[in-house]
Amino acid sequence: MTSTPSHDRNDQLMARARQVIPGGVNSPVRAFRAVGGTPRFVQRAQGPYFWDANGQRYIDYIGSWGPMILGHGHPAVLEAVQKAVQDGFSFGAPTEREIELAEEILALMPSMDMVRLVSSGTEAGMSAIRLARGATGRSKIIKFEGCYHGHADALLVKAGSGLATFGNPTSAGVPPEVVQHTLVLEYNHLAQLEEAFALHGQDIACLIIEPIAGNMNFVRARTDFVRRCRELCTQHGALLIYDEVMTGFRTALGGVQSLHAQAIDGFAPDLTVMGKVIGGGMPLAAFGGRRAVMEQLAPLGPVYQAGTLSGNPVATACGLATLREIRQPGFFENLSAKTRTLTQGLTAAAKEAGAPFCADSEGGMFGFFLLPTLPQNYAEVMRTDNARFNQLFHGLLARGIYTAPALYEAGFVSAAHTDEDIAITLEAARAVFQQLGQNS
Numbered sequence: 001m002t003s004t005p006s007h008d009r010n011d012q013l014m015a016r017a018r019q020v021i022p023g024g025v026n027s028p029v030r031a032f033r034a035v036g037g038t039p040r041f042v043q044r045a046q047g048p049y050f051w052d053a054n055g056q057r058y059i060d061y062i063g064s065w066g067p068m069i070l071g072h073g074h075p076a077v078l079e080a081v082q083k084a085v086q087d088g089f090s091f092g093a094p095t096e097r098e099i100e101l102a103e104e105i106l107a108l109m110p111s112m113d114m115v116r117l118v119s120s121g122t123e124a125g126m127s128a129i130r131l132a133r134g135a136t137g138r139s140k141i142i143k144f145e146g147c148y149h150g151h152a153d154a155l156l157v158k159a160g161s162g163l164a165t166f167g168n169p170t171s172a173g174v175p176p177e178v179v180q181h182t183l184v185l186e187y188n189h190l191a192q193l194e195e196a197f198a199l200h201g202q203d204i205a206c207l208i209i210e211p212i213a214g215n216m217n218f219v220r221a222r223t224d225f226v227r228r229c230r231e232l233c234t235q236h237g238a239l240l241i242y243d244e245v246m247t248g249f250r251t252a253l254g255g256v257q258s259l260h261a262q263a264i265d266g267f268a269p270d271l272t273v274m275g276k277v278i279g280g281g282m283p284l285a286a287f288g289g290r291r292a293v294m295e296q297l298a299p300l301g302p303v304y305q306a307g308t309l310s311g312n313p314v315a316t317a318c319g320l321a322t323l324r325e326i327r328q329p330g331f332f333e334n335l336s337a338k339t340r341t342l343t344q345g346l347t348a349a350a351k352e353a354g355a356p357f358c359a360d361s362e363g364g365m366f367g368f369f370l371l372p373t374l375p376q377n378y379a380e381v382m383r384t385d386n387a388r389f390n391q392l393f394h395g396l397l398a399r400g401i402y403t404a405p406a407l408y409e410a411g412f413v414s415a416a417h418t419d420e421d422i423a424i425t426l427e428a429a430r431a432v433f434q435q436l437g438q439n440s
């Protein structure tokens with residue numbers, strides 16, 4: 001690419017990391033396995049930028065996979081965190097700040113009466129499913145292919161050979177018995193959804209869905225599909241769980257469910273899983289919902305759930321300061337407009353070069369595809385030409401634009417991105433699309 005390996009600090013750090021950390025990374029997508037090349041080791045970040053180990057600056061369209069909605073090092077957040085650190089890192093005893101954050105989240109999420117704070121989206125999703133099973137006394141769960149709800153054993157699963165059979169594990173170390181209650185359906189496939197409830201309705205504890213699936217880049221659940229999910233769950237006594245770990249306070253102040261509530265009469269999920277933005281970049285996540293369900297949790301009820309660092313005082317300070325900024329009037333209007341400028345500009349640049357391309361966004365979350373039309377499900381997303389995607393990724397990276405290093409991941413714009421940052425990005429994209437056009 002642009003630099004010779006021997007003098008590249010990123011290469012050197014990756015070689016060193018591989019000796020002590022499996023694959024050199026603490027979460028697989030960071031390793032650049034899908035796109036090839038060496039991951040950028042981040043030295044520091046400010047606003048919409050980060051600098052890698054070579055001191056090279058990048059415009060950051062990942063923002064820690066969503067949390068950095070205000071950009072890096074926002075002064076109000078920094079101040080809140082510094083202040084919290086002075087008072088102590090962790091107590092393992094309750095604090096007033098946990099109440100404040102809970103109140104703040106509940107005020108912005110009308111479907112939730114109560115919330116419990118945890119430390120990762122994985123933990124939140126796993127706990128929400130346990131709660132749904134405990135509250136309904138049932139075992140079976142429905143998830144959709146391409147949706148990610150963390151790496152709990154029962155969720156590392158792909159579809160079996162038919163609706164009468166349950167899923168197969170997608171990871172070694174997950175016994176088939178552990179996923180035998182997980183039914184994996186195709187996203188946006190109404191007939192399959194109907195059939196699954198017809199076959200298994202009385203055994204289903206919950207249906208969990210990303211209402212905009214950010215773990216297959218950016219795929220919206222259609223409104224009619226979501227409506228039917230809600231109706232079928234209600235009819236069969238199953239709980240509807242919205243996984244808004246990525247979309248919550250990222251697509252809109254009330255998450256995607258606020259958009260669905262506007263479009264569908266009486267719409268509300270029973271439980272919501274949150275993370276990413278609510279921690280503002282610190283390890284913090286949450287799950288919450290209707291009071292009667294949430295009161296099934298220990299210490300009130302029979303469903304066990306706990307965490308040494310849950311409601312951590314520094315993380316809650318960071319999350320609170322972040323939420324207080326994003327609920328300022330006009331915040332999401334501005335962020336949405338900026339994100340649309342980016343996706344529309346990318347689409348125009350691709351069109352000029354004659355490359356198949358389409359893009360979509362909601363709030364500060366976006367996706368783009370080297371496909372002629374927006375995909376509806378995981379199989380359609382995976383029709384993307386991998387080689388061309390990798391050329392696009394590396395072309396942008398070489399020009400200082402950092403986008404997701406895998407074609408099934410979403411992108412994120414922060415309030416700190418300036419019009420100039422977007423303009424620089426679009427200029428880089430024009431150059432890369434022209435090259436792509438010539439190579440095809």
Ligand SMILES: *Cc1c(COP(=O)(O)O)cnc(C)c1O
Pocket residue numbers: 119120121122123125148149150151210214215243244245246247275276285
């Ligand atoms: C990121 C994510 C998770 C997992 O959160 P972690 O904090 O990485 O464990 C779960 N669900 C969705 C939709 C996510 O985007």
